[in-house]
Amino acid sequence: MRKDKISNAVIRRLPRYCRNLEALRRDGVERISSSALGRNMGLTASQIRQDLSCFGEFGQQGYGYNVESLYQEIREILGMHRQRGAILVGVGNLGRALMRNFDFASSGFDLQAAFDIQPEVIGREIHGVTVRDAAGMEEYLEAHDVAVAVLTVPQQHAQRVTDRLVACGIRGIWNFTNFDVEVPEEHADVVVESIHFSDSLQVLSYLIRDNA
Amino acid sequence: MRKDKISNAVIRRLPRYCRNLEALRRDGVERISSSALGRNMGLTASQIRQDLSCFGEFGQQGYGYNVESLYQEIREILGMHRQRGAILVGVGNLGRALMRNFDFASSGFDLQAAFDIQPEVIGREIHGVTVRDAAGMEEYLEAHDVAVAVLTVPQQHAQRVTDRLVACGIRGIWNFTNFDVEVPEEHADVVVESIHFSDSLQVLSYLIRDNA
Numbered sequence: 001m002r003k004d005k006i007s008n009a010v011i012r013r014l015p016r017y018c019r020n021l022e023a024l025r026r027d028g029v030e031r032i033s034s035s036a037l038g039r040n041m042g043l044t045a046s047q048i049r050q051d052l053s054c055f056g057e058f059g060q061q062g063y064g065y066n067v068e069s070l071y072q073e074i075r076e077i078l079g080m081h082r083q084r085g086a087i088l089v090g091v092g093n094l095g096r097a098l099m100r101n102f103d104f105a106s107s108g109f110d111l112q113a114a115f116d117i118q119p120e121v122i123g124r125e126i127h128g129v130t131v132r133d134a135a136g137m138e139e140y141l142e143a144h145d146v147a148v149a150v151l152t153v154p155q156q157h158a159q160r161v162t163d164r165l166v167a168c169g170i171r172g173i174w175n176f177t178n179f180d181v182e183v184p185e186e187h188a189d190v191v192v193e194s195i196h197f198s199d200s201l202q203v204l205s206y207l208i209r210d211n212a
Numbered sequence: 213m214r215k216d217k218i219s220n221a222v223i224r225r226l227p228r229y230c231r232n233l234e235a236l237r238r239d240g241v242e243r244i245s246s247s248a249l250g251r252n253m254g255l256t257a258s259q260i261r262q263d264l265s266c267f268g269e270f271g272q273q274g275y276g277y278n279v280e281s282l283y284q285e286i287r288e289i290l291g292m293h294r295q296r297g298a299i300l301v302g303v304g305n306l307g308r309a310l311m312r313n314f315d316f317a318s319s320g321f322d323l324q325a326a327f328d329i330q331p332e333v334i335g336r337e338i339h340g341v342t343v344r345d346a347a348g349m350e351e352y353l354e355a356h357d358v359a360v361a362v363l364t365v366p367q368q369h370a371q372r373v374t375d376r377l378v379a380c381g382i383r384g385i386w387n388f389t390n391f392d393v394e395v396p397e398e399h400a401d402v403v404v405e406s407i408h409f410s411d412s413l414q415v416l417s418y419l420i421r422d423n424a
Contacts, residue, residue, distance in 0.1 A: 009221075011415055011418055011419070012415055014410065014412040014414065014415070014418065015408065015410065015411035015415065018414070019408075019411075021394070023232070024315075024356035036408070043376075046330065068295075077418065077422075078414045078415075078417055078418050079417040079418060079421050080414060080417065084417070089236060091215070093251070093305065093308050093309030093312050094306070094309040094313065095312060096305050097304070097305030097306040097309050098308075099306075100305050101304070101305060101306065102409055104408075104413075106410070107398055107410050107413045107414050107417065108414070108417050109413065109417070112261075145283055147420060148413075148416060148420065162410050170419045172393065172416045172417075172420040174412070174413060174416055180231070191419040191420050192417060193412055193413070193416035193419070195407065195409065195412050195414055196227065196231075197310075197314055197407065198223070198227065198314075198315070198318070200405055200407050201224065201316075201319045201321065201360075201386055201387070201405070202227040202230070202290045202291075202319050203223055203224055203226070203227065203290075203322070204289060204360060204384045204386055204403060204405035205291040205292065205296070205319065205320050205321070205360075205384075206223055206226065206289065206290050207223070207384065207403040207405070208291075208359060208383045208384040209291050209402050210362065
């Protein structure tokens with residue numbers, strides 16, 4: 001019952017649904033109305049119903065949503081129940097921060113390996129993951145089932161590393177380089193999801209512009 | 213000529229306009245049509261015209277946009293031409309990564325100080341910024357003009373630190389804790405801009421779901 005074309009805005013709200021439902025679940029809430037869920041998320045009841053109707057029939061008139069089953073359904077829609085392979089490329093400060101502190105498993109990924117070109121970091125183990133020589137990246141990807149690469153290399157290497165990853169059949173690139181990497185047309189199905197820190201700070205800058 | 217209520221989606225596109233115009237400018241492009249700018253940004257010409265009309269009269273029929281002046285106008289709209297004070301709270305891996313590698317100045321902020329509670333990091337200087345004892349945060353904020361706090365503390369401290377910052381009159385919180393911090397109603401004008409790493413990875417997970 002999933003619609004073919006779901007808007008980007010709805011997709012980007014799914015993780016927020018997930019976080020909200022997780023909090024409700026933790027608090028022992030068993031069911032919730034669309035209006036109460038809407039209040040938690042800053043949306044109207046009808047937006048909630050419309051969002052969720054993209055993925056199937058979840059709520060019941062007069063009952064609302066079962067928190068546990070909606071939570072599990074959304075996790076499944078997002079693919080969080082699987083553990084897909086991931087690698088990280090570029091073990092600088094940010095790469096290390098992600099390796100040490102980010103919970104890949106709870107988002108449905110298994111961080112299997114990291115790659116760098118600096119001799120002083122190659123061979124080190126960080127939070128149970130070995131840092132390998134980036135020269136062997138192609139060989140590694142050939143031998144392992146890796147869906148996603150986390151890109152934390154310096155900006156000037158971003159496109160070249162992307163090209164190598166795409167050529168190896170990577171399916172998704174999680175891009176932290178603040179550089180808009182491009183995938184060639186013949187690999188248009190490769191998904192690039194970028195976290196642009198500066199975009200976020202500039203939005204904050206805009207929003208505090210007038211207050212005080 | 214700025215409209216009172218500009219949609220969140222338009223505001224979130226402004227930094228992307230900025231990045232695109234900066235690239236055009238670097239390439240020596242002097243003017244661009246709304247359709248060409250739209251192609252760069254994955255938008256239609258009429259979306260471009262609509263977005264920009266929220267902020268004033270920029271283009272000229274038959275001429276398009278002057279790249280340099282549109283770039284400068286958008287930087288000004290975003291407040292990037294100022295250098296507002298910022299502090300960073302929580303000098304762990306991620307905090308350090310931001311201090312060392314993130315270019316605050318080019319987004320309009322001057323990172324003035326960092327705070328932590330760990331004796332081994334207090335007093336250190338990272339990329340020209342001194343790490344201070346978090347116990348002195350209130351006193352520092354009292355004495356300095358700080359608009360924004362970058363929140364990179366562990367999740368369990370996120371709300372408590374937010375409460376302290378808000379009580380000191382901070383105007384914006386750039387939240388990296390993956391925790392939805394709340395500001396009390398009497399300080400509803402404080403802006404919280406969160407970068408939820410896991411939301412972004414889950415969207416990526418969704419988008420690669422079907423493409424084998």
